[in-house]
Each structure stands twice: as C-alpha cells, then as structure tokens.
Amino acid sequence: MSNYTENELAQELENQEYKFGFITDIESDTVPIGLNEDIIRLISTKKNEPSWLLDYRLKAFTIWNNMTEPEWAHVHYQKPDFQAIAYYSAPKQTKKYESWDDVDPELKETMKKLGISMEEQQRLTGVAVDFVMDSVSVATSFKAKLSELGIIFCSFSDAVQEYPELVQKYMGTVVPHTDNFYAALNSAVFTDGSFCYIPKGVRCPMELSTYFRINAGGTGQFERTLVIADEGSYVSYLEGCTAPQRDENQLHAAVVELIALQDAEIKYSTVQNWYPGDKEGKGGVFNFVTKRGICETNAKISWTQVETGSAVTWKYPSCILKGDNSIGEFYSVAVTNNFQQADTGTKMIHLGKNTKSTIISKGISAGNSQNSYRGLVQIQKGAQNARNFSQCDSLLMTDHCGAHTFPYIECKNPSAKIEHEATTSKIGEDQLFYCMQRGISEEKAISLIVNGYCKEVLNQLPMEFAVEAQKLLAISLEGSVG
C-alpha cells in the first residue's frame, strides 16, 4: 500500500461500478408514455384529486408548453424526449399497510440492499421513514407518535385528500408553476412526494426522513415535497436517494418547497446517489431539481447536501430571506466521477433587515467529470445590515476533469457585507508529505485529507444521516474516504 498514489486512486475511482444497481421485480401500474392534457387528467383521476389541483396542473402544462429547456448551465447532455416518458408509475398493490409486517418482502429486500433497512432504522435510530418507491408511498412509520404532537407527515397524495386546505394554501407559493422549465413540468405531472406540517411551537422529536428511488424502467420521477414549519417550530428533514442501474437516461425533476414561518427553523438534509452512469458515461439519471425555501421573521432554513450521484445534476437549493433577522445556510459536498456533470449551488435572496446567509460548497472532481458551483447572492435595497459569507472550494483529482465557479453577487444596499472566496487545487503535496512523514500510508493520508476537506459540511448532517453520507462518499470515492 505504501506506493499508493493519487493516480491509482483516480484509477480506482474510474473502475468503481455502481453498487446499488438492481431492479425490484414488482408489477407496476404505468400510464401510457407521452405527455398531453389527457395524460395529466388521467394522472389526476387515478389519484382522485380535487378539481383545483387538476386546474393547477393544466395551467402549469400550458405554461410549460411555451417554455424552452434552459441551456445556461455548464452541462452537456442529450436532451430528454418528454414524449417518451411514462409520467405515472405506481406499484400495483394500492392497499395501505397496517403494520410493517404486511409490507411486501421484496420491498423490504430492496431497502435492505440500500442499506437503509427500515426495521433497523426504526429500532436503532427512531427515524420515521416515508419510503417512496416509484411515486407512491408504501409505508409510513411513527405516524401515530407524530400525530400526538399534531405533526402531519404523510405522502403528498394523502395530504391532498386529508388536508387539502393546507396544501392549497402553501403549494406553489415558494416555487410557482411559472418558475422554470422543470418546475413547470413537475407542477403539471407530479405524482407523489412528501408533505410535512409542524404546528406552532412544536419541536419535532425525531428526524423526518424519506427515501426516493427510481425503479421501473423508462419512468420519470416527479416528486413534490412541501414542508411547513409553523411559528416557533423546529424540524429536521432528511431526504436520501439511491437508484438502480439503468442504461437509458432517466429524468428526475422534483420540486421542494420549504416554508419557515416566524421563529421557525427547518433543517433539510439530502444525500443524493442516483445512478451516475457507467465508466463510459452511458446512462445515468438527469437530476433537475428546484428546491427553495422562504424564511419569515427570525426564521432559519439550512440546506445540507451530499451529492455523489446522477449523470447530470442541475440543482440550486435556495433561500428567500423575507423576514427580518432570518438566516439561510447552504452546505454542500458535490462529488463527480467518470463522465458525471454537476452544476449546483444556491441562491440567497436577502429581502429583510439583518438577514444572514452562509454558503459552504466543496466540490470534488475525478475521472472525466465536470463540477461547477453556480450561486447568487442578492442583497435587495431594503435588506439593511445583510451579511453573507461564501466559500467554494474545489479539489481536482485527475487532469481530465474540470472544476468551475460561477458566483453572482448583486448588492443594492450600502450596509451589506458580502464576502466570497473560492479556491481550486489538488491534494497538496506538502499535506501528503506531512502525513506520510508521520508514518501514515499514502492511501490513508489521501483519505484523511479528503475527509478533512469535507468535514465542515459533513458536520452539519444529523448524526443518523452522517453514517449514510459517509457510506455514499466512500462508494463514490472508495479508497479515499475511510
């Protein structure tokens, strides 16, 4: 091991095959492929939706029809054919499970392979999991315990049936259906997702969590997540995803809306590990996600993401700091390998007085991948004493990959303080030397350095999730993260 070099590490990364590639053999109920008003009506009927939601979908569809796919991102890919996708796929059994034992053993097996066995999670971590497998939620745990506190945590379709007034009031207020191409598409065809409501003054006693997984071939996934933290409440929400190996590109266009009312706090953590394509860059998931949160007075939203998967990522979790003294945070580790392309970052829109935002972004590129940070910090006229700190670091592992930074800084208030800094480098020879001089093998040293490099972000993850994140980082960069 003593002669393990960075080149070998890079080599190993390239040879790394996707470890979560398998397809669960459950009969799916899929609508015909293609996209038109009838399909949307069909999805809506299948889900037994109220008419206002169907109207919303159709409105979004009309707008989407007049939009063109954005091209400004620093990614190149074969544009998906939106008429060749099946927009609805639900596991056949529609009956709800009463208890965990009723769950199809094959589903359990799937989760086991993902390393997120629900039994284990239930027993060990007390995490309530809303497991989304191809668009329909099949199992929800800890529901009773949560409902004691008045917390609503259910699938989006259940929320539409049971709490239509809440959904109608908040849906589309942060990410309107006109927002962008993929958000409009999602608004038209979204199938399921998660809904969460924390009542006034309640501190959610456990981490809420969903796991998404693309399963049936040729189906796009269009989740919608809506998290509402009422006045003075707190919630930590975890979202994790792994997808099975597939050859054709799959499309994932989700919308996540966070609403933090006065004095509320939302912590939203993501571990993303969709199938990144093979060594030649064939296949892989297109991840075009719109995530945005709005903070009222004294509220706080914190985004933490560990991005290791997807062939193409286009994702900018953002915060609108509307209320005075509100805080937005963004912590990100993005790892790209082989032919992966990531264009990710955040937007911090400062509207209120004394608003604060922090951006820490760590990019690691290996193989032939391209990793970009794209961020906007905007201080509006009324944002007195706004404060922003951004730091974007990139680590380059090979000489075929690229690391790019595109920060936008727009300031309209003289009392604002904005700092942005970015560095790009490879693992320092001196750092390696320092470790090896103290008897640490080269492999361990590289692992130590990469680990330390990401620590700032990994520290932000909830305990239960940090393990998962480390696992995924290790899979993406095996040999470097111990």
Place this chain on the structure above:
Amino acid sequence: METKLDNKLENFCADLQAKPSRIPSDLQAEAQNYMLDKDFPTTKSERFKYTRLAKLSNTTFNTTQALALAELEAHCILNNAYTIYFNNEQVFLPNDLPLGVTICPIAESQTHYHEASFNDVFSALNVLYAQHGVSIKINAHCALDKPIQLIQVNSGGKHFYRHHFEFGENSEASIYIVSKSIAATHSFAHTHFQYEIAKSARIKISKIQDCSTGHFHFTEDRAKQDAQSHFEINTITLDGSFVRNDSVVKIEGQHAQTYLNGAYWLKEEQHVANYTTMDHKVANCESFETYKGVASDRSTAVFNGKVFVRKDAQKTNAYQSNANVLLSDHASINSKPELEIYADDVKCSHGSTTGQLDETALFYLRARGLSEASAKNLLLQAFMEDVLTYIKEEEALNYIHERIASRFNWNY
C-alpha cells in the same frame, strides 16, 4: 402591407458608413456572419445582464467636430512622454521618436489582425466600421526611456477605432492611453486595442478614462502574450456616464506573467462595467487580477472576471479579487468572478467583497480629530491605493488624485 420590426441595431447602424479599409476580408465576412439576425443585447443576455442599452439607442448624437491641436494639447497628462493626439480622423504624431519605435496611422501600416473573437455585436461592428487608429510598433530589444502617451479625445458622433500594438522580443515600454471627451456632447466611441507581446517583453498599459457625461465609451483589449513576457493593463475609470471595458488576454508561451488591474470611482448615474477574460493556454504562467471600486449616488458598477485554465496549463497560478465599497442606498454593485479550470495541478483562487468602511478604522481616525468626511475620504483613498500603486508616473498619479478629490469634494 409591409410590417417592419424595430431592430435597434439596424437603426444604430443606419448612419454608419463602411469605407474600404485594410481589415482582412475574411475577418469582415465573419463579422457580417456574426451580425446576422442580431439586435442590441438586452438584459436577458448574460454579458449585458446589468447593462441597459435603451439610453444608447435613444440618444441623438451630436455631429463630430474636429479639434485643433492646441485644444487637444490641453488634455495632456504626462509632460515627459512621446505623445500622440488622436481625434476622429486626425492623428498628430510625436516627432522626437527614438530609434526602434514606429508609429503611424493604422491605414498606412502593415499590421496583421488577430483571428475574430466577438464578445458582443459592438465587437463585430468595430471590424466592419473601424477606419482610424494608430499602429505602434516597438522593435526587439528596444527599451523606451519614457512612456508613450496616446490621447484620444472624443468630440461627437459615432465612431469605431482600432489601435494596434506590436512589442518585439525583449522590448520594454509603458503606454498611457488617455480617453477624454468634450463636455456636454453626445458621442459614442468603441475602441479596439490589439496587443502582440513577443518573448520576454515587459509591457505596461495604463488606461486613464476620464470622459464626460453623455459619452458612451466602449473599449476592448485583445492581447496575446508569448513566453517569459510580463504584461500589465491598468484600467483607471475616473469619469464617464457609460463605460464598458472588455479585456481578453491569452497566454501562449510559458513562464509569462499577467496583471489586470482596475479602479473605478462612480457617482451620479454612472455605469461602469469591467469584463475580463484571462486565458491560460500553456503551463507555468501566473496571472493576478485586482479590481476595486467605489459606488455612490445612483451608479451601477459591474465586474465580471473569468479565468480559464486549459487542460495543458498545469502549474498555473491565477488570482482574482474584486472589492467594492457601496456608499449609497441607490447604487448597486454586481460582481461575478468566475473560474473555469480543466487542469489539476493549479492554484487558483478568487475573492469578492462588498461592504462599507471599517467602523474601527473610522473610529481610530475620528478619535484623532479628523472630521467624519475626512476620515471616510482618507479610508476610501487608502482602499483604492492597492490599484494605484501600479501607476508609476507621478504626474499621472497626481492627475488621478486631483480629479477624484475635485469630483468627490475630498478636502483634508
């Protein structure tokens, strides 16, 4: 019935006249091609996101007036320099040029042209409509004893100019480019500067932009740098209601060094945009960028810096920084420092800050008896000094300080 769409670009070009020029026909053809179906860029296009051209398309320009040499001489900044006066079609050349330096109107020179690189429609228009300019050639191993000063006075009309510079191997020169315009005149000038820097040349370009309100000032720098050369562009924007600078430097030989610096003081409705592209094509080079600015009243400042490190440019060191002080509620600062890196063994960093003056520093000065205004001015001056240290000629430095002091009422 014929319907005609209002194409602002066509309107803008309507009264421009293309006369035969020495610009190669293939370059002109490329420009023609580039212009096809183009209109004035709007704020939707990335490079004009923060620049509104409505004013430009609505302005009626004054007719060009030719100025007498005596009038031009009033704009001189350096007394001890080889001075070229340039006003529309007129060029007044110095008659005391040392050996190894050739200066002539561009129409009479044998200069060659770089391949096309159009960043916007104005770039292409320049190729189609530029007729005047100067060509400056400095022979190999020639080290100039004093700076060359190019004074360009804009006096009405819409004009495109080209100035070409060729610096021979191991040559050394400092060039001052002073842009002025006569007061209360609506004019437009787009000036293209082409620099060819041979091996081991040490070249310093200092652009002092001191135009008046009503003048639209566009400049673009296109430089190619060979091995071991040192090249510097300092862009000092003192005045001018509309200024856009676009500098592109390509490093084509190893161990070359580039400095791009800029300073801008904005007030009233001024709009100043600085675009830079640092293109590292080969290994072992360094580049440093420092842009600093102050924005007050209703002004807008834009900085967009891009550092490219190509695949073969290993061991590149590239640094970029942009710092701004915002002095008014209505002014705005837009900064976009970009890095695009395709090589792994590099050290690149950029930083951008926007804020106001340090409270503790202000307190320190106030405690020592300075008035609030003086303390602020002193700190602002110190803030900009990072960039001004690159201006070595005392006369130029004095001129800059005086102009700033009088524009902003800085008295001590």
